[in-house]
Amino acid sequence: AGGYGTLSEIGFALKIGKPVIGLQTWPGIDGIDYVETPKQAINIVAKYLSSLK
Numbered sequence: 001a002g003g004y005g006t007l008s009e010i011g012f013a014l015k016i017g018k019p020v021i022g023l024q025t026w027p028g029i030d031g032i033d034y035v036e037t038p039k040q041a042i043n044i045v046a047k048y049l050s051s052l053k
Helices: 004-015 038-051
Strands: 020-023 032-035
Touching: 004 020, 020 038, 032 038
Parallel strands: 020 032
Antiparallel strands: none
């Protein structure tokens, strides 16, 4: 898991409505899309970006 700085950055991103993807990060935070691999993270980012079109 990241440090407390990472936790505050996660909180700020969620507060302003930004998507957050968690790879080896703080567990149990509502609103994070938790993944186990970088490939899963890339797939979520790709879906998010395609929804912006």
